[in-house]
Amino acid sequence: xxxxxxxxxxxxxxxxxxxxxxxxxxxxxxxxxxxxxxxxxxxxxxxxxxxxxxxxxxxxxxxxxxxxxxxxxxxxxxxxxxxxxxxxxxxxxxxxxxxxxxxxxxxxxxxxxxxxxxxxxxxxxxxxxxxxxxxxxxxxxxxxxxxxxxxxxxxxxxxxxxxxxxxxxxxxxxxxxxxxxxxxxxxx
Numbered sequence: 001x002x003x004x005x006x007x008x009x010x011x012x013x014x015x016x017x018x019x020x021x022x023x024x025x026x027x028x029x030x031x032x033x034x035x036x037x038x039x040x041x042x043x044x045x046x047x048x049x050x051x052x053x054x055x056x057x058x059x060x061x062x063x064x065x066x067x068x069x070x071x072x073x074x075x076x077x078x079x080x081x082x083x084x085x086x087x088x089x090x091x092x093x094x095x096x097x098x099x100x101x102x103x104x105x106x107x108x109x110x111x112x113x114x115x116x117x118x119x120x121x122x123x124x125x126x127x128x129x130x131x132x133x134x135x136x137x138x139x140x141x142x143x144x145x146x147x148x149x150x151x152x153x154x155x156x157x158x159x160x161x162x163x164x165x166x167x168x169x170x171x172x173x174x175x176x177x178x179x180x181x182x183x184x185x186x187x188x
Contacts, residue, residue, distance in 0.1 A: 001034040006098040009091065010113040011084040012038050013100050018107060027107045029074045030132065039111065043072060049131040053080075053122035056160040059129075060119025060168065061085050061145040061152075068114030068184060069141075070134040075102035078127025082110045083154060085117035087145060089178055090186035097154055102129075115184040119147050121156055143182055144171035151175060 001016045014034065018027040035043055051059065060083070063069075073082055082102045086093045102108050102120075112118050120129060147154065147168055156162060177183050 001028075001031045003034060003038040005038070006084060006100070006110075008084050008086045008093050008096055008098050008116065011098065011116055012111040014038070014109045014111065016107050016109075029107050029109050030072060035111070039113075043070065043132065044134050045132045046135050047133050047137060049133060051129045053127050053129070054163065055122055055125045055127070057122045057163045058119065058147050058156065058168070059165070061087070061117035061147050061171075062119070063087060063115070063117045063143055063145070063184070064135070064138075065141045065143055065182070066184065066188065067135075070114055071112040071118055072109055072132045073102070073112070073118070073120075074107060074109035074130055076104050076128050076130055078122060078124040079103040080120045080122050080127050080129060081157070082129075083119040084110060084112055085119065085145070085152060085154075086115070087117045087174065087177070087183050088115040088186040089183050091115075094186070095152060095174060097152060099154075115186070115188070117145055119154070121160065121162075123157070123160075143177075144168055145174050145177050146171045149173040
């Protein structure tokens with residue numbers, strides 16, 4: 001398995017080796033030794049999540065309030081652009097993002113440390129995203145930043161008709177969330 005740190009400090013892309021043969025293939029999208037080498041701490045799984053989306057669905061920019069949640073995400077079906085956004089107030093990369101194309105051919109996965117916003121856009125119908133998360137779902141701690149916030153400027157594909165949930169449409173911009181004290185801090 002190979003890995004690289006993304007342009008947002010603390011976020012990583014992992015690319016496992018697939019082993020194809022006449023039966024199909026075998027791949028291990030998460031490998032603890034490589035994860036420990038890259039991140040320097042173990043990943044504790046409290047819950048796994050699975051989403052299925054139509055082409056053009058944008059989910060996010062989602063994050064959790066304190067104490068925060070880490071995520072490890074990959075795409076076993078379809079194709080998506082997985083996006084990490086640094087929403088940590090005081091971070092040297094505050095407001096920056098990075099994009100990783102995820103699909104079942106490369107089996108790339110993305111690690112989102114605490115304090116990162118997560119979004120993705122499905123590039124095909126029936127795109128499946130699979131997540132491991134470090135804490136259980138708590139609706140009171142689930143927050144969002146508007147995915148089309150022009151100050152962040154994520155370059156969503158021009159050839160899609162964006163489908164965004166009512167929750168994400170009503171989400172504040174990054175600046176509004178900062179002014180309201182809703183964002184995590186870099187120091188924390």
